[in-house]
Amino acid sequence: MEEGxxxxxHTNSYQRFSAKSAIPFFIIGALYTAWVHFALxxxxxxxxxxxxxxxxxxxxxKTSRNMVLAFGFILLYWLIFDSIRLIPNYEINPxxxxxxxxxxxxxxxxxxxxxxxxxxxxxxxxxFTYTFLDIYTAIIYLLWIPVPLxxxxxxxxxxxxxxxxxxxxxxxxxxxxxLIIQFIYPAAPPWYVDKYGFEELLNTxxxxxxxxxxxxxxxxxxxxGMYSLNANVFAxxxxxxxxxxxxxxxxxxxxxxxxxxxxxxxxxxxxxxxAVYTYHHYIIDVICGxxxxxxxxxxxxxxxxTKVKTxxxxxxxxxS
Numbered sequence: 361m362e363e364g365x366x367x368x369x370h371t372n373s374y375q376r377f378s379a380k381s382a383i384p385f386f387i388i389g390a391l392y393t394a395w396v397h398f399a400l401x402x403x404x405x406x407x408x409x410x411x412x413x414x415x416x417x418x419x420x421x422k423t424s425r426n427m428v429l430a431f432g433f434i435l436l437y438w439l440i441f442d443s444i445r446l447i448p449n450y451e452i453n454p455x456x457x458x459x460x461x462x463x464x465x466x467x468x469x470x471x472x473x474x475x476x477x478x479x480x481x482x483x484x485x486x487x488f489t490y491t492f493l494d495i496y497t498a499i500i501y502l503l504w505i506p507v508p509l510x511x512x513x514x515x516x517x518x519x520x521x522x523x524x525x526x527x528x529x530x531x532x533x534x535x536x537x538x539l540i541i542q543f544i545y546p547a548a549p550p551w552y553v554d555k556y557g558f559e560e561l562l563n564t565x566x567x568x569x570x571x572x573x574x575x576x577x578x579x580x581x582x583x584x585g586m587y588s589l590n591a592n593v594f595a596x597x598x599x600x601x602x603x604x605x606x607x608x609x610x611x612x613x614x615x616x617x618x619x620x621x622x623x624x625x626x627x628x629x630x631x632x633x634x635a636v637y638t639y640h641h642y643i644i645d646v647i648c649g650x651x652x653x654x655x656x657x658x659x660x661x662x663x664x665x666t667k668v669k670t671x672x673x674x675x676x677x678x679x680s
Contacts, residue, residue, distance in 0.1 A: 374422040430679040433528035445591035450546040458548040465642040481550040497634035498574035522676025527611045534656040542595040549596040551639040566590030569639035599641045602649035
């Protein structure tokens with residue numbers, strides 16, 4: 361088997377610097393670099409890591425090149441997400457909704473206290489703030505990208521790459537359905553109301569909300585730095601953090617991966633709680649996130665009755 365792999369890498373099936381592969385890669389890389397430099401305001405450290413990482417992986421060997429190609433939907437997601445900072449959603453479809461989600465949350469899910477009716481965010485903040493919850497919810501909030509990547513790597517290295525590209529296609533789909541809704545209805549998260557009230561302050565930088573407690577406890581700037589780079593600050597509705605675990609659950613169920621299904625269910629409920637506890641989402645945002653995931657699954661099922669299914673099968677075989 362090892363000898364066969366060696367031959368496969370060094371024959372015509374894999375040529376590290378062939379014109380067929382190298383020229384398109386460098387053209388796309390040059391266009392991306394120019395886009396980041398001229399349109400998005402300059403190349404950040406994360407851009408350098410992204411570009412040089414892809415360069416090394418694409419030319420290292422056949423497996424690493426197939427990995428880059430197999431993660432095409434994730435790379436496209438990154439490009440879109442990073443690029444939306446160019447035109448904020450509240451400029452595409454004003455006004456920015458600040459009071460409306462807050463008051464709706466109080467009307468539907470408000471909790472009566474001696475101090476008046478509180479949103480669940482406010483109630484938890486006043487009555488159930490514990491260090492272990494600060495740490496747990498912070499860890500959960502960090503997993504929204506690592507878990508999909510781990511699931512994808514599992515499928516890639518277990519030679520189930522058709523399933524991998526289907527899952528990543530679903531991941532990309534739910535992110536874009538959510539993005540469309542976020543541009544239709546720009547909404548401020550709970551931390552914004554807590555910090556600024558109902559005053560409309562456009563170009564406000566991202567804020568870690570209660571996740572800052574994790575940074576304080578461990579003496580880091582992890583969440584502070586992460587949210588300062590947020591490209592889509594006023595995108596509380598729907599909560600894509602709460603939608604992504606449902607996509608994992610769907611594909612784990614579809615492909616009968618019981619352990620991943622269990623992890624997805626735990627992650628789903630933990631994320632729903634964390635979103636509210638950390639002041640990043642209202643319960644209505646969570647519900648909209650769930651709805652977004654279910655709509656996406658429905659669209660995916662319909663697309664599987666079209667030529668898209670055949671195209672994904674070919675894509676999976678091409679990176680196998």
